[in-house]
Amino acid sequence: MNGSFGEFVAHAARDGALVVQPRMGMSDPARMRAGLLATRATDVRAAGTITLDSFTRVGEHDSVRTALTKGKQLNGYPIVDHPVAVTRKVLAGVCGPDFPVQVRHGSPRPQRIIAALVAARLHATEGGPISYCLPYSRVPVAESVRAWTESARMLAALREQGQRPHLETFGGCMMAQLCPPALLVAISVLEAVFFRRHGVDSVSLSYAQQTHPGQDAEALGALRALAEEFLPNTDWHVVLYTYMGAFPRTPAGSVALLEEAARLSVRGGASRLIVKTVAEAHRIPTIAENVDALLVASRAADRERHAPTAHEPVEDTGIAGQARAIVEAVLDLDPDLDAGLTRAVRLGLLDIPYCLHPDNAGRTRATVDGAGRLQWTRTGALPLRGLAESTNHEPVTADRLLRSLSYVERRFDDAALEHTAGAPA
Template structure:
């Protein structure tokens, strides 16, 4: 059995309906390999209080294309860190989804692959039409695949997936660009890459798209970044159903329960107050292990409750510093080629895009960042980024090893030691599997 979706009831349409109803859609990451446990996780997510969507997170072997290892693990019953959707029989995955996934509970496949072609084929074979990633965001942080190779793979994969539109379905892709390395990249470049990858999807025919932004080190700066991303998407995604998805902090997570929930609550308020449509949650277990289904459900329900209690803002995006930097980056990149994929490739070659502290060979690694006294992520060195005259890069040019560790743990220390439980919304009881 497979799921039947259409332009009116696919992933993007569900999120749009929830958003119009004033609900923030909350979503787990949930990497589970055993089919029966994956089904239980989807069921628990579906039954959770709040507007939820499901996730099939693909295992690491499948992400890197080692399908032989994934297949052997399936045959031997070895637990993996995600669902090996390519290696399981289509009938097995259909049984996982049966009577759970559908128009009122869409499921997205999340993967981390520089070559998602096999993953896209496996998901569409069982009726799933939503995934995520991008030629840069699923290449630079995760391995040594050349960016040119990743770009070619993503072009072919997108061209195949978008053919679903001819059948009446509406495939959805989400850029992971707002999460590059998860930490220590100033928001303007996260916003620019997220917008550029969304433009890449649009260029290749997608009309249901989401752009991501990962919560960083200061909520005021984060809100500014979200407004900038919304403005860029409005300007560059014509005739497109698009929305913004926020990720709870992607770096070192607080180790205390109160700190973890306080940080998640901050992410939920960021998403709700800025009018974003979806939030990827993190749990109290993030600092030590893969969370259980019950911990995921508790985090979903807490985030939904915080969002419901958060007033929505009607503030206009405006020409903030983050917007000016992000818009300058997007303009400079798109001057290199009409195809956003080729433009990004050339931009990384020239250093017009350059991720601080990213060790991938195709990243110039000339830019540097630091956290200032306000908790803002700032440029210490712009390298060859086309931001000359726009940025005060008078901060520390280099970080010592201890300084880097201090920066990487800034958020976890802040929420564990300084803030504690900053939200009074009752934490939901842990329940389910």
């Protein structure tokens, strides 16, 4: 029913096309099918998405069933609680080798989700034992690691049926609006290695667009270099997420940010882009708004690919070296990566700034500097001595934190308003 997700992306890359993908999920099966059909009908290289609802993500299936019984709309597709036959009807005649569909969720304990998508004859999803635990849950890291081990092995078993399952690490988005890129790159690589060790040999490594295009281009290069190094005999590609923090509130600002993400994808060697829409700052986007975003992103990528001007060389500020140091420190903790990941969080070798999960050490801090780059202000126990020193030993105040969180929103909205003000009447 469904071709290999990784092969679809690789084929598009060979043709010089960026695969664009929405973040689309509706609880009503008919609307979910309509969204997939609309995505498929675009004249760009697009992959389909079924994004799950927040109750399913945290395992509150009684709440899902109550909502479905009362006819209430959820903020995503409840794949576990819709009958398998219903989901197969949603997908019938829609997904296939030329239009793969990926399930996106957010669960630290995804076994029931994995079982449901496998039953529906899907085999592409995303997440990870760290990236779907620390920012989104209170589940102990050790428990999340065990759950993701089981889930990866469930997917890997599909290879016995002639399928090639695909897992995308969400590690590049760890509260990414204030997490310096080296740590995002390191977690993406570590989770991809984790998937590979549990039998999934087709993976994608994610990175979320952040505050400075030059820094992001360097990070994408580092991610690709480390994937080459640590993922031998693996089908892999890089996926970029359009900025995951506070989105511009003006339509022009939103479009400009999405177009910058598309250009960054081309410059940084990402093969796939998860888009956002002009509605992100206000509400859940419509199907039409998702389709428009796919077209905007694909066309911006095409323009970038065929632009006659040469780009400035990417500055090496040490992101690759910092990320490699973190990856190697975690891999050296224990031959069993499951145990190593759990121990790394406990020791603070993986420590996410501003993350309130009880297992997170909470000794790192970061801020946006005057040039718009994300910089460490405290590195805690990260293995970065001599590679990345704290740039500012003053505490990050609440005002400074809020300004950092709104930096991208303000930058693109201000530029849009200036452009409007300067336009002829």
